[in-house]
Amino acid sequence: MTELTLIWVALPFLLAFTTYWVPVLTRPAVMGMAVVTVAYAVKHGGLPGTPSLPLELNLLDHFGVTLRIDGNAAAMLLAHGLVTLVVALYLDRRFVGSRFLAMQLLIVHGSANAVVISADLVSVYVALEVLSIGVFLLLTYGRRAEQQPRVGECQLWVGLRYLFMSNVAMLFYLMGTVLVYVRTGSLAMSGLAAASPTALALIAIGLLAKGAIFIPGLWLPLTYITADPVIVAVLSGFTTKAGAMALVRCSQAAPVLLGWLPYLSAGSAVFGIAFALLSRTPQRLLAWSSVSQMGFVIAAPEWAGLYGLAHGLAKPLLFIGAAAPQGWRWPMAVAGRSPLLMVGAASLAGVPGTLGYAAKALSLAALAPWHEWLLTLVTIGTTCVGIRVLLASPTTLTSPHQAGWQDKVALLIWGGGLLWGWVPAAYSSASLLKALLSLSLGILLGWFWERIPLKPWCLNEGLEAVIGGLSVVLLLALVLFGGVNYAALP
Amino acid sequence: MLNAAIIITIILGFLGVVVKRNLIMKIIAMDVMSTGVIAFFVLWAARGGVFTPIYKPWRELAYADPVPQGVILTAIVIGLSVQALMLVGVMKLSRNHPTLEVESIEQAITDD
Incomplete structure (x- = not known):
C-alpha cells in the first residue's frame, strides 16, 4: 500500500512533465489521473457513508514527515478526481493552449x-x-478562443x-513552522499541540488566506468573477478548499486552534453571506457565498471532508451553469433554467436527498448550540442566494444554443454525485425539520429579496485591501491566541 | 540582538508590502520579507552551533541543525520561482500601465 500511495502521489507530476514530450497524451493523461484518484479515494472510504480506513505513512525517521489518508482526505480526494475529470473535458481543441492548461490542471491536481x-x-x-x-497559471491563461487576445489584463x-497575497x-506560515520545529524538534502536525500561540497564529493566517476563510478571503470574489468559469470550477471545486483542509488537519492536532475554529467558521459564514445578500449578479452572489461556505467546511472538523465534497461538486455546477448558454430542452430544463443550476442550487441550499443536505445536517449536529443556530440562520441566507441565482438566469430563450455535450457530462458526474450520495445517518427528524424550515424561509426571503431595489455598492477589493485584511486578522490572531493561552494557565 | 534585527527586517518588508504604491516596489518589499524569513530559519538552525553539519569523526564540533536549512532551501527555490513568475506578469501589465501604480491598474480594470 505504501508503494502504491507514493506512486499515486508522484504520478500527476511525472505525467505532467511527460506530456511536454508527448503533447497528444495531455488530455487522456489528465482524465486517467482523475480516474486513478477517484479509485484511490473510493478504496480509502471517500464515498459518503462508507467507513474510512485511515492509513499513515512515516517517510523520514523522526522529523515527522508523514502522510495520512483519513476519511476527510479521502472525501476530498474524490472531489479532486471528479472535478478534474469533468474540467479536463472542457479543455478541448476549440481553445488555443488548452493542452498547456490541461498540463497545469494535472499539476494542480x-x-x-x-x-x-x-x-x-x-x-x-x-x-x-x-x-x-499552478492556480496562477490557470487563472492568467484561461481558455481562449482563436481570436481572443493572448492574456486578458x-x-x-x-x-x-x-499569487502575491498567497506568497x-x-x-508567515513558514515563520510559524520554524517556531514549531524549534520547540518540538519535529515538523509533524502532532507537534502543534505543544506549539506556542504565536506559531499557531502565524500558521493559521497562512492557511486562512489560502482557504479564503473570513476576512483573509477578500481576494476570492473578484478572482471568481473575473476568471474563466471553467477555471473557477477548479478553484471552487478543490484548490481553495485545500487550504481549509490543511487548517482542519492542523486544528485536529492543536487544542488552541480547535478552540478558535468555531469563531473563525462563524465569522466566515456571516461575513460571506452578508455580502452575498447585497450582491446582484449571479457570479458575485456565488463568489461571496463561497466565502460563507468555507465557514461551513471548517465548522465541524470530523465532517470537513464530506462538506468539502458536497460543496466542491455543487459550486462548479453553479459557476458553469451560470455562465453557459441556456440550451436545455423540456424534460431537463424547467422554465428555461439549466438543470446544472437547479441541482447545484438544491445541494447548496441543502434540499433533503442531496449530498449538500447530508453534509450540512451532519456538520450542524456536531456543533455547539450557538454555532449551530447561527449557521442555520446562514443557511436561510444560502437558500436565498440559490433562489436568486435561479431567478437571475435568463428565462427567455432567444437563440436556443444546444447545450454542449460537456455540460451534460458535468451534470451526469457532478449532479449525479450530489444526488447519489445517500447518508442515512443524516436523516434524523430534527435535522429534517430544521432543513425544511430554513429552506421554506429561505425561498420566501429569496422571492421577496428579488423585489427589493438594492443600492449599488462597492467594496474595496483591491490588493491593498486584501493585504490589509490579512494583517488585521494576523494581529487579531496573535492577540487572541496568545491571550487565551495565558488565561488558561493556572 | 540578531533575532531582533531579523524580526525588524520581516516587519519592514511587510510594511513595504502594505505601504508602497508601486507594484515593483511591493514585489521588492516581499523579497525583503522573504529574506528576513530565510534569515530567521538560518538563525534558529544555528542556535546549537554554527559548524556546517558534515560529520568529522576526529573533532567534537557544535553542528548547526541541518533540518531547518534543508527546509529553507526548498522555500528559497519556491520564492525565487514565484518572484520570477510575478515579474513576468508585471512585464505584461507594464505595456498598458507603464507607471505600474497599483491604484491606476485597479482603476483601469474596474472601469472595463
Missing part, C-alpha cells in the same frame, strides 16, 4: 492531493506553494493578486 494527505507542516507548505503557482491582474501569507 497533484499538489492538491498532496496538500490534503500530508500531515506535516513542510509538505503542506511545499504543496500549497506549487498549488498557488483583468485575468492577469487577478492572478498576480492571488505573503505563506511567509
